[in-house]
Amino acid sequence: xxxxxxxxxxxxxxxxxxxxxxxxxxxxxxxxxxxxxxxxxxxxxxxxxxxxxxxxxxxxxxxxxxxxxxxxxxxxxxxxxxxxxxxxxxxxxxxxxxxxxxxxxxxxxxxxxxxxxxxxxxxxxxxxxxxxxxxxxxxxxxxxxxxxxxxxxxxxxxxxxxxxxxxxxxxxxxxxxxxxxxxxxxxxxxxxxxxxxxxxxxxxxxxxxxxxxxxxxxxxxxxxxxxxxxxxxxxxxxxxxxxxxxxxxxxxxxxxxxxxxxxxxxxxxxxxxxxxxxxxxxxxxxxxxxxxxxxxxxxxxxxxxxxxxxxxxxxxxxxxxxxxxxxx
Amino acid sequence: xxxxxxxxxxxxxxxxxxxxxxxxxxxxxxxxxxxxxxxxxxxxxxxxxxxxxxxxxxxxxxxxxxxxxxxxxxxxxxxxxxxxxxxxxxxxxxxxxxxxxxxxxxxxxxxxxxxxxxxxxxxxxxxxxxxxxxxxxxxxxxxxxxxxxxxxxxxxxxxxxxxxxxxxxxxxxxxxxxxxxxxxxxxxxxxxxxxxxxxxxxxxxxxxxxxxxxxxxxxxxxxxxxxxxxxxxxxxxxxxxxxxxxxxxxxxxxxxxxxxxxxxxxxxxxxxxxxxxxxxxxxxxxxxxxxxxxxxxxxxxxxxxxxxxxxxxxxxxxx
Numbered sequence: 001x002x003x004x005x006x007x008x009x010x011x012x013x014x015x016x017x018x019x020x021x022x023x024x025x026x027x028x029x030x031x032x033x034x035x036x037x038x039x040x041x042x043x044x045x046x047x048x049x050x051x052x053x054x055x056x057x058x059x060x061x062x063x064x065x066x067x068x069x070x071x072x073x074x075x076x077x078x079x080x081x082x083x084x085x086x087x088x089x090x091x092x093x094x095x096x097x098x099x100x101x102x103x104x105x106x107x108x109x110x111x112x113x114x115x116x117x118x119x120x121x122x123x124x125x126x127x128x129x130x131x132x133x134x135x136x137x138x139x140x141x142x143x144x145x146x147x148x149x150x151x152x153x154x155x156x157x158x159x160x161x162x163x164x165x166x167x168x169x170x171x172x173x174x175x176x177x178x179x180x181x182x183x184x185x186x187x188x189x190x191x192x193x194x195x196x197x198x199x200x201x202x203x204x205x206x207x208x209x210x211x212x213x214x215x216x217x218x219x220x221x222x223x224x225x226x227x228x229x230x231x232x233x234x235x236x237x238x239x240x241x242x243x244x245x246x247x248x249x250x251x252x253x254x255x256x257x258x259x260x261x262x263x264x265x266x267x268x269x270x271x272x273x274x275x276x277x278x279x280x281x282x283x284x285x286x287x288x289x290x291x292x293x294x295x296x297x298x299x300x301x302x303x304x305x306x307x308x309x310x311x312x313x314x315x316x317x318x319x320x321x322x323x324x325x326x327x328x
Numbered sequence: 329x330x331x332x333x334x335x336x337x338x339x340x341x342x343x344x345x346x347x348x349x350x351x352x353x354x355x356x357x358x359x360x361x362x363x364x365x366x367x368x369x370x371x372x373x374x375x376x377x378x379x380x381x382x383x384x385x386x387x388x389x390x391x392x393x394x395x396x397x398x399x400x401x402x403x404x405x406x407x408x409x410x411x412x413x414x415x416x417x418x419x420x421x422x423x424x425x426x427x428x429x430x431x432x433x434x435x436x437x438x439x440x441x442x443x444x445x446x447x448x449x450x451x452x453x454x455x456x457x458x459x460x461x462x463x464x465x466x467x468x469x470x471x472x473x474x475x476x477x478x479x480x481x482x483x484x485x486x487x488x489x490x491x492x493x494x495x496x497x498x499x500x501x502x503x504x505x506x507x508x509x510x511x512x513x514x515x516x517x518x519x520x521x522x523x524x525x526x527x528x529x530x531x532x533x534x535x536x537x538x539x540x541x542x543x544x545x546x547x548x549x550x551x552x553x554x555x556x557x558x559x560x561x562x563x564x565x566x567x568x569x570x571x572x573x574x575x576x577x578x579x580x581x582x583x584x585x586x587x588x589x590x591x592x593x594x595x596x597x598x599x600x601x602x603x604x605x606x607x608x609x610x611x612x613x614x615x616x617x618x619x620x621x622x623x624x625x626x627x628x629x630x631x632x633x634x635x636x637x638x639x640x641x642x643x644x645x646x647x
Contacts, residue, residue, distance in 0.1 A: 029469065036466050039546045043462030046455045047478065050515020055481050058492035065491065072498065118388060124381045133637060135389040138396065141625040143575035145593040145600075146618040150395050152605060153402075153615070159411035161398065177605075193395065197640045204641035253485055256577045264601045279487055286491050287582055299487045306485050 066297035071290045083297035093298070095273060096281040097305070099184065103277065104251035107188045112243055115195050119202035120228065133203065137196035148260030151190045152177055162189075177261070183274040187258055198243045205239035206232065237321045245313055252306050255279040278302045396622070403616040410611050424616040428599075431613060434620060436588060437595040441574060444509045444591055448573035452513035453565045456520035457558075461550050463521065464528035465536070475525075482518045494582055508583045509576070509591070513569070520565045523643070527561035528554060564639040567632045574625060592621045 029037065041048075066083055068076035087093045118136060122129050142150075155162050155176035163173030176186035209232060217227045233240070254277045262272040263280060282302065286295030402410050403424055405417045412418070428434060463475050497508040531554060539549050555562065580594035587598060599617045603610040629636055 033468065037468035040462045040466030040468050040471070043458050043466070043546075043550070044474070046514060047459040047516040047518075047521065050512070051477070051481065053496070054493060054512055054515060055484065055489060058489035058496075059484075061492040061495070062488055072495070121381055121384055121388070124378075125385055128382070128385070132385045132389055134633065136392050137637060137640070138626065138629060139392050141571065141629045142396065142622050143577075143593050143596075143625060145575075145577050145596045146399075146622045149596070149600065149604075149614055149618045150399065153411075153611065154395055154398065156411065159413070161394075161413045164413055193392065196392070200637055200640045201643065249483075249485065253487060259581075260577065260597055260600060282487055282490075283578070283581070287494070292491055292495075296491050299485075299491065303485055303488045307483075310483065 062296045062299055065293050066300050068293040070292040072292060073290075076293065079293070083294050086294065087297055087301060092276065092281055093301070096276045096278045097301075099274065099276055100252055100254065100278045103184050103187060103254060104248060106184070107191055107251050108244060108247045110188060111192060111195055111198065111247055112240065114192050115198035115202055115243060116233075116240065118195065118199045119206055120232070122199065122203050123206045129203075133200060136199050139193045140196040142194070144256035145260045147190060147194065148257045150193075151186060151257060151261050155186045155190070180272075180274040183262070183272065187254075187261075187275065190257065198247070201243060202236060202239055205236035209235040234322050238323050241313075241317050241321045245310060248309060248313065249306060252302065252309070253279050255283070259283070278305075396626075399615060399619055399622070402612070403619045405612065407610065407612045410615060424612045428613055428616045428620070432595060432599060432617065433588060434592075434595070434617075437590050437592045438620075438624075440506060440589060441591040441593075444506050445570050445573045448510040448513045449566045449570040451510060452517050452520060452569045453562055455514055455516040456565060457524055457555065457562060458550075459516040460521045460524035460528055461554055464525045465546075465550075465554070478518045478521055482522070490582070497583065503583055504585050504589065506584070506589060506591070509579055510573070517569075520569070523639075524558065524561055524565060526642075527558045531557055560635065563632065564635045567628065567635050568639065570628060571625060574628075596621045 065076060067080060068078050069082075070076035122132055122136075125132060139147075154160050157163060157173065157175030157178060160173075160176070162176065166173040174182040176182045213231050213235065214227060217231050222230060258275040258277055259280055262275040263284075278298070279302070282295050282298045285291045285298060397415060398413070401415050401417055404420050404422070405412070406419050406421050406423065409418055459478075463471065463478070493508075493512075494503070497503050502508055502511075535553050536549050539553060544552070574591075575593060576591075577593045577597060580591045581597070584590055584594055587595070590598065596614075596617050600614055602608065603613040
């Protein structure tokens, strides 16, 4: 049930009307309609069972748990809104929210711009695009745990290659992995290493931009930047928006890279405040401290934050994003 | 739950892109690549500009590939030289692999991961194909809203269901086994349902009408006609989930306690704790284990390269 690539955006649920013309609403389905419906439901049944057991019930139950104290061993005891009150005063909640917010706000724009830049470059490369595209995508295959290892090694303040390269141009690099101020920037930078899938998505969109738009822009005397700003970006705004939304949701749920690099199992001797993200704190509370009720409340907080941000993005996108279908 | 935000979208664009799922070249996802004989349209016209583009691409490639080469190279170095940043080890040694093999039950971990990965990817492919077919082929009242619900579940952050899901498996006494890592995949996954449905919608209707006249039942039409026609999409689903499953750390962290049940990323995390920062600082062990964790994924990529690259491009164009 994990999605490797971030989930695609919901489309209007009208997909089915492709071939069926306008359907008459009938009070009672005919026998053939009923047969067809039953056949369909048989095929769909795995999802229905999964939805009830692994989505609907967990949502309701986690809402209930968030109002209780529960340690898995003893029965949950109802405590009302205590968990939420506790959350408001818990400095770690504020800290993890702050960390997550800072990370996402910096990571998403940077990631999108880098992906766009690389996609534009690839779009210029004629025959060799395939080779480079492969090269860009390979890091995406690296398990996030190993990405965490690479972060610790490549960004090592003393011996890391990153600081070595920086020293070639006379910059003394920071202690990326130990200095509290540089831990999040390090995590952002290593996340750019796995930008490949976004590059591929944007490149596919770039290739869909009709050439005559560029020709027209050229005739009007538009230079490269002007063409990029006035033609390319609007034409691929749908794909850009997709990359932004998916990355925002992923950013808010940042876990594995930071956890593998900065948090130990059980006896966390090197617990690191600068890398304490929401999901990491949730994980610690839920599965290490067995504060299941409190962790459920944290999950709901995160859920609400993600939803708010996504809704804002959707509203903004209505004004900014152009979809090809709109004109037809 | 959120209401699925509606996205204006050309009604059949997804289906259109998938009309010919068998077509292999990466270019099929866009319009035909800009005609090369007329470089005026896209390629830079001046030679120096082309050189700059190429140089930038090469530089980016180095940045993307170098860390993996660094890792591979470091795994062949003795402890003192791990950090020397040389691409070719000064002293070449296989000791690290021997050490890792002795320190950790790697064969066991790899075996566990293969089992989990194959089960997870296989099950999700089959179940998602069934569900996608149910949404693509049949017409019934309430199909639209129901499919909207499928899509809405994709927006749900995993964190919300994480704890109750754990409690379900705990109740069933399966925490500590690898069952929770794959059994959920019996019930399809919204993302793949969405993806596969797009492919199914792109199939022509005629062969099915013909088969129906020949007396084929729904199952036969699915299994004998639809599935073979959509093989590339099914392979894609399998590969995507195989990667997700192999690389997953969070669920193994939650569900596995005994080191003999670990998957390889979970094992790697244990090795980081033991040998990494805060531990014994034997980085060569961590490096080598990282290589062993990563290599199968690189292999998987080269086996299914076309599918990965095309598949990722498709997920974007259908948003």
